[in-house]
Amino acid sequence: MRANLSLLGVAFIATTLSAASVHAQGWLADRSRAEGSGIRLGNFELHPGVGAEGGYDSNVFLSENPQDSPVLRIAPHLYLQTLGAERSGDAGPPPVEFKAGVSGSLKHYFETQAGTNIGAGQDAKLTLRPGAIVTFELSEEFKRNIDPFTDPGVQIPDTVPDPDDPPVEETPADSDLSFARDQLSLGARAQLGTPGGVFKAGLGYKFAIDHFEADEFAANRANSHTVSGDTSWEFFPKTALFWDGSVTRNNFINSTDELSLDEMAMEPSLRNDSTTTKTRLGLNGGLTARVGFTLAGGYGAGFFDAGDGFEAVLAQAEIRWRPEETILWSFGYDRETTSSYQGNFVRMDRIKTGTQLMLGGIVVIQGRVELAFLNFGVDPELGERDDMQFLATLSGEYRLVDWFAITAEANYWQNFTDFVYVNELGEEDAAKYKRFEGWLGVRAFL
């Protein structure tokens, strides 16, 4: 049974360090870690699981004036897939590969108006003839994220207060404000490859919907169409020369240039439709048996229906070291420019490091530290903005048996910036914040 754990450990270590989200629980952000040995159902295997944790959040609304709260988090998941490598052995890839999963996350804040909410995740991916010369993929993903992502702001009274009146204590803008954000994406990709996969070329399309449930965030609602292409050539010993590129058309449901002047005055910042394109060329693979690397450079450009666009050099450098089979450490740098809800776009320079460990087949530890420098485009409403973001996460679990573990997680975020939002009354709301959260719980999984 320890052998099974080791296999899981190797699979877990093999995943990309940066795949984790800062919002999801440690294990739900990494499917290979969440899965246990599973239950075989004919040509499929099922991986159910549930976790329950108690925690503390020092700054629920990411505000300069933090509201803290104890939190309860319950997260079930259910994954279904065609037989994995451990079960199918040397049989080779099946003609059809299928993976699907559904997960939930109930959160209850005991001491803030955030109250109780339910997040959800669901995804499915169908691959026809994996490993063949022609492969076709269909994918779908849905996420409902409930974590507050900004300060709710300050309530604006209906009448302007008399300056002679005594100051009133600041109150949250809307105690029932929902931060629920629904994201749906549907994609298809065709791949042509030589036998053995030495050369591959793919062409894909993705449609995505980004929906903020609360009317207060309606300006952020958008959908996008992305056409992407990629190709790679693998050579000795395990290295690939790769290229990928994409063109994305992003449409806000209520873009700024389609609003009347009155409506525009109510918008917090720019919401301009855009077409962005990116291309990247690089090398990825192994330098030695224990050292891997990624080195890539590219070009990106964004064309917005109004406001400034961008042209940018993109870069990616990462080195990975695996001193033991179940220990991985990485260090890297990213330079990226993406669309933003403020100033049309944001340029990012990020230094990051991370580690994943499985010790003795029973202790799993993941850690990540990032320092990112953000430079936003100039927003006519909000002006200029520069941020520095620091992120440190550490999560781990101790597996008492093959299907039950004690989990722990600690996260620290801090956003350093001089930027302040100003409302109609001239009241300031600083964009800087810091947040700590800690979790302790148990989870059962198969």
Place this chain on the structure above:
Amino acid sequence: MQRKSLKTVMFLGVIAGLASAVAAQETNEQPAQPPPAPTNPADMVAQGEGVVESGAALSTTVSGLVREATEDGDVMKVTCLNDKQTEIDGNLSTAQQHLKALRGTSDPGVRAHEHTMLMVIGQKLDTLGQEAGQCVGQDLYETGETAVDTIIDEDMLPFEDEPSVPPMVLPPSLPTLPPPESGMR
């Protein structure tokens, strides 16, 4: 046992003869040339008879080797020797026809032609004798259908699973969404 020994001696004799012929060829830097044609008709007939007699002896020897290989159940050797004997017998029959024509003609041009044909057939029979000798040792070098098993020491390979799928560059990790418009001017 005596019969087998005799055949072996005969075969070794054939091989030795062929080896000396080959050695003679190797010492001569010029390509092998047929011996100069004699002008005397009697000498021409004598040379032709020598070719036919050598061919007959070679056929007999190879025939004995075929029987021996058949008794040993060595299918590969039998097949190889049978092929050579068929060719030897065909060339021997042709040589006999040309010898008969050589004996029966009085025309100097036809005589020279028949003699040349006999010499060429003689060289061909020499080559077939060498090839028959290779049949005897052929099983030493014939491996049949082969398969190559490659064992890769995975400890020496990089740990990267799919180098063709590089890590993605994710957007900023911390949210940067502005507050709702109700709080903004």
